[in-house]
Amino acid sequence: MQLSSSSINFRSVTELFVAQVNQAPDAIAVVGETERLTYAQFNQRVNQLANFLRQKGVGVGDLVGVQLQRSPDAIIAFLAVLQAGGAYVPIDPSYPQARRSYILRDSQAKVVLTDDAAVAQAVTSDDSIARNMTSEIVLIPEQREAIAQCEATAPDVTIGPDDIAYVIYTSGTTGNPKGVMVRHEGLVNHAVAMARAFEMTPADRMLQFSSISFDIIVEELYPTLISGAALVLRPESIATSFTDFIQFTREQKITILDLPTAFWHELVGGLARSTQLTLSECIRLVIVGGEKASRAIYAQWYSMVGDYPRWLNTYGPTETTVSATLYDPIRENFDLSRELPIGRAIENVETHVLNERLAPVDPGEPGELYIGGPGLARGYLNKPDKTAAAFVSHPSDTNQRLYKTGDIVRQLPDGNLDFVGRADFQVKIRGFRIELGEIQSCLEGYQAIEQNIVIAREDTPGDKQLVAYVVLKDKPLQDIPRTDDNASNTAEIKAFLQAHLPAYMVPSAIVVLPELPKNTNGKIDRKALPAPTQQDAHRHLVLPRTSLEKQMVAIWQSTLETDAVGITDNFFELGGNSLKVMRLFNQLESLFEQRLPLVEIFATPTIEKMAERLSKMTLTKVGALHANANSSLVPLRMGREVNKNSTHQQSNHQHKAPLFLVHDVEGDTSLYLNIARQLEVADSDTEAIRAIYAIGPKRLSEHDDAPLAHVRVSEFAQHCVEQIRRVQPAGPYLVGGLCAGGVIAFEVANQLERTGESVKLVLMDAPAPNAKPKEGLIANQRMERLSGVLASRSNVVKMVAQVWQKGLNTLSYEIANAYEEISSRVCIQAFQWLRDRDRPIPRSLQKRLSDRALILHAYDAYQLQGKSFAGDVLLIRATQGDGTKADAAYVSEYEDALFGWRDYVQQDIIVRDVPGGHSTMLSDIHAQAFVDALEPFIQ
Numbered sequence: 001m002q003l004s005s006s007s008i009n010f011r012s013v014t015e016l017f018v019a020q021v022n023q024a025p026d027a028i029a030v031v032g033e034t035e036r037l038t039y040a041q042f043n044q045r046v047n048q049l050a051n052f053l054r055q056k057g058v059g060v061g062d063l064v065g066v067q068l069q070r071s072p073d074a075i076i077a078f079l080a081v082l083q084a085g086g087a088y089v090p091i092d093p094s095y096p097q098a099r100r101s102y103i104l105r106d107s108q109a110k111v112v113l114t115d116d117a118a119v120a121q122a123v124t125s126d127d128s129i130a131r132n133m134t135s136e137i138v139l140i141p142e143q144r145e146a147i148a149q150c151e152a153t154a155p156d157v158t159i160g161p162d163d164i165a166y167v168i169y170t171s172g173t174t175g176n177p178k179g180v181m182v183r184h185e186g187l188v189n190h191a192v193a194m195a196r197a198f199e200m201t202p203a204d205r206m207l208q209f210s211s212i213s214f215d216i217i218v219e220e221l222y223p224t225l226i227s228g229a230a231l232v233l234r235p236e237s238i239a240t241s242f243t244d245f246i247q248f249t250r251e252q253k254i255t256i257l258d259l260p261t262a263f264w265h266e267l268v269g270g271l272a273r274s275t276q277l278t279l280s281e282c283i284r285l286v287i288v289g290g291e292k293a294s295r296a297i298y299a300q301w302y303s304m305v306g307d308y309p310r311w312l313n314t315y316g317p318t319e320t321t322v323s324a325t326l327y328d329p330i331r332e333n334f335d336l337s338r339e340l341p342i343g344r345a346i347e348n349v350e351t352h353v354l355n356e357r358l359a360p361v362d363p364g365e366p367g368e369l370y371i372g373g374p375g376l377a378r379g380y381l382n383k384p385d386k387t388a389a390a391f392v393s394h395p396s397d398t399n400q401r402l403y404k405t406g407d408i409v410r411q412l413p414d415g416n417l418d419f420v421g422r423a424d425f426q427v428k429i430r431g432f433r434i435e436l437g438e439i440q441s442c443l444e445g446y447q448a449i450e451q452n453i454v455i456a457r458e459d460t461p462g463d464k465q466l467v468a469y470v471v472l473k474d475k476p477l478q479d480i481p482r483t484d485d486n487a488s489n490t491a492e493i494k495a496f497l498q499a500h501l502p503a504y505m506v507p508s509a510i511v512v513l514p515e516l517p518k519n520t521n522g523k524i525d526r527k528a529l530p531a532p533t534q535q536d537a538h539r540h541l542v543l544p545r546t547s548l549e550k551q552m553v554a555i556w557q558s559t560l561e562t563d564a565v566g567i568t569d570n571f572f573e574l575g576g577n578s579l580k581v582m583r584l585f586n587q588l589e590s591l592f593e594q595r596l597p598l599v600e601i602f603a604t605p606t607i608e609k610m611a612e613r614l615s616k617m618t619l620t621k622v623g624a625l626h627a628n629a630n631s632s633l634v635p636l637r638m639g640r641e642v643n644k645n646s647t648h649q650q651s652n653h654q655h656k657a658p659l660f661l662v663h664d665v666e667g668d669t670s671l672y673l674n675i676a677r678q679l680e681v682a683d684s685d686t687e688a689i690r691a692i693y694a695i696g697p698k699r700l701s702e703h704d705d706a707p708l709a710h711v712r713v714s715e716f717a718q719h720c721v722e723q724i725r726r727v728q729p730a731g732p733y734l735v736g737g738l739c740a741g742g743v744i745a746f747e748v749a750n751q752l753e754r755t756g757e758s759v760k761l762v763l764m765d766a767p768a769p770n771a772k773p774k775e776g777l778i779a780n781q782r783m784e785r786l787s788g789v790l791a792s793r794s795n796v797v798k799m800v801a802q803v804w805q806k807g808l809n810t811l812s813y814e815i816a817n818a819y820e821e822i823s824s825r826v827c828i829q830a831f832q833w834l835r836d837r838d839r840p841i842p843r844s845l846q847k848r849l850s851d852r853a854l855i856l857h858a859y860d861a862y863q864l865q866g867k868s869f870a871g872d873v874l875l876i877r878a879t880q881g882d883g884t885k886a887d888a889a890y891v892s893e894y895e896d897a898l899f900g901w902r903d904y905v906q907q908d909i910i911v912r913d914v915p916g917g918h919s920t921m922l923s924d925i926h927a928q929a930f931v932d933a934l935e936p937f938i939q
Contacts, residue, residue, distance in 0.1 A: 114139060286309050
């Protein structure tokens with residue numbers, strides 16, 4: 001839908017969203033880890049939850065807390081609250097309980113939507129919240145059925161431009177966060193303006209990267225949904241691994257990234273250091289914002305990518321509805337010799353550079369930035385004095401207001417604004433706005449501290465960190481040596497802060513001083529505060545003992561930019577953060593030339609423990625295997641054999657055969673992590689532990705973006721057999737797989753059995769290629785819908801001509817999908833022809849071969865060769881899909897209860913039904929039930 005200027009003559013974002021629903025109901029709206037929702041499906045669930053909230057008494061102006069993990073449920077909740085007329089209050093589940101409690105007390109939300117039962121318990125057990133608290137806690141998982149019974153049409157609610165859309169809590173100067181009340185008019189203006197600025201179309205796929213309580217999610221969410229594009233929610237893992245981030249954006253065909261500036265800085269560094277990582281060709285636009293972008297890093301970025309993808313620098317406080325200005329360096333002919341401006345005001349926004357008398361300053365002179373227009377928030381919830389101080393009367397129109405940003409800027413000759421600095425002690429770290437006074441106020445609550453001050457240091461350009469300086473009570477005014485006692489004190493202080501503040505507000509270093517330095521006027525001399533490394537150098541360091549520990553110390557020193565690193569030091573206590581985790585992990589993976597299980601390694605973030613874990617991986621057969629970069633075997637859990645001290649040599653060795661799990665239709669292996677976490681755990685050191693491995697597909701080269709090397713199930717299976725035998729040369733074997741991976745696992749079992757081995761096979765919701773769906777349920781509706789378009793060869797020729805002349809973005813949704821279908825099939829046939837003749841694959845063809853398309857092609861063409869399988873077979877079926885096609889319950893969609901496997905096996909198939917749908921049966925919620933069904937079979 002084209003968004004004309006009339007869109008801002010007030011139409012709510014929900015109205016603009018519904019227009020997209022009506023225009024393309026079958027287009028994909030939201031993509032989560034386990035489900036994909038079309039606009040029609042998404043709208044239905046939004047309306048049902050909106051009507052559910054209306055039943056709970058939510059009306060115009062009522063606040064609704066949303067404390068949900070990143071998921072389609074969270075996005076549905078935001079839209080549903082707006083549709084019900086309320087205003088949502090996002091609460092990050094990772095916040096400390098103290099901060100979440102404060103937000104609940106201050107907002108007095110009428111309803112709180114959550115997926116965590118502990119929230120309800122906290123509200124009732126915390127007297128400070130429960131007192132005068134009227135919130136009703138709604139556990140989404142428990143109420144899902146009740147919500148689904150509600151009307152699927154939108155409730156009849158009238159929303160005005162001055163009504164509140166959401167309340168986001170930001171850092172406050174007096175120790176508590178402030179709730180910024182953003183109006184519907186501002187939300188609509190921002191969404192429409194940014195959709196135009198980003199030139200969004202229904203062909204776009206926006207990555208949802210931000211925390212749900214950070215206002216950048218507003219810029220990711222609403223411009224996307226009012227443009228008919230798709231919002232793709234990121235898994236948590238990609239924020240801590242460059243490789244995973246790049247691979248995810250490529251697999252999901254992301255076209256737009258909206259990233260915190262600090263994350264972008266790290267991403268550029270990661271791309272520059274790696275010879276293998278490259279941006280996905282699908283990405284056409286990268287937006288950064290949250291803090292000042294480095295000119296040097298932009299120059300590095302430009303040297304790598306040039307004019308494409310397009311890059312935009314945005315600026316804006318929460319109080320003016322996310323972004324207020326925007327700068328496009330390519331269109332502005334940016335000179336790399338000067339600093340990056342923050343740009344010009346977006347549509348309908350006013351920017352004024354004023355002096356202390358609210359008079360305009362001359363161009364080129366520094367002044368404070370004031371912002372006006374429809375994006376201005378109503379003010380701060382329950383804080384009229386702070387509202388009055390921050391939102392002032394317009395100097396030339398007393399009926400209008402301006403927001404006093406506290407940012408010092410200057411206007412350049414071309415009209416762009418250049419950021420100079422702050423007028424107060426507010427800072428931005430990794431995109432988060434932080435009032436240093438809030439951290440200082442929190443430190444005052446720690447009884448052992450007499451004085452404190454917190455500053456943001458940037459000892460290394462581009463690496464800004466919070467540092468707290470404290471004076472302890474009952475300490476003599478003399479130099480305090482860096483003793484174990486002080487180290488203990490700083491650890492306790494940091495633990496205290498972690499219990500009361502979000503992680504991004506906890507200082508990277510806490511420095512104990514005998515007194516705070518003063519200048520001649522008796523004020524604290526911030527410039528005289530020592531760098532934290534000068535203090536840390538005196539603590540006792542445990543030196544590395546092995547060559548691996550020495551290598552890791554060097555990597556930590558490089559990542560943390562300090563020489564004072566011991567093997568017992570905690571990575572995060574030395575100043576590590578999520579961005580530095582990415583940098584560290586990138587170097588570790590380069591050192592070991594393999595993908596590493598980040599979650600397992602960071603269970604204990606010290607060099608000593610990490611090296612111990614890495615040694616176990618590299619000293620086993622699997623470790624030796626992983627030294628080979630071409631290996632696609634992923635150790636999800638390491639096994640353990642034990643000696644039972646039997647007198648019989650043949651029986652003194654207890655061993656459990658490894659479990660091998662074949663990748664799914666996307667080539668993914670991470671979906672099996674929950675099986676590895678929850679499958680039987682040994683009760684003692686004398687019991688064996690079963691190793692669990694996932695097997696990824698082989699690629700044409702070691703690059704992550706290289707296409708798969710195979711196009712037939714027999715080839716995929718042969719590769720899996722080779723990987724299995726390198727770890728386990730002889731049977732008996734345990735093999736399994738989900739969906740198309742189950743068909744490959746079946747062929748693996750067949751190939752092993754033909755060599756005389758004993759094999760048990762686990763089919764996880766995996767239909768056989770000849771399985772017949774019930775009539776009308778799993779028909780290829782898309783191709784049926786396009787049959788008229790593709791009725792003749794001439795239509796196809798015309799369509800392809802359009803693609804080359806105009807590009808996919810100008811075509812209709814149906815034409816684009818049809819072209820994609822035809823192009824994919826032609827490319828796969830060409831690929832198969834070239835591979836069969838051992839000819840090189842052109843790079844242009846490689847880019848057109850997605851993992852999913854190749855695996856589905858192999859699945860569709862598979863036919864059993866030779867005898868049917870004689871081993872034991874377990875079929876695990878999902879039974880409770882959520883109603884979406886992605887999470888269908890296959891037991892109700894196939895005619896045959898055995899999914900067509902009767903013709904492929906000789907023995908009776910064991911069937912076990914588990915909760916969850918096709919996409920969610922292995923999720924956190926259902927994994928234990930799945931493992932309970934699996935465990936008896938593999939004993």
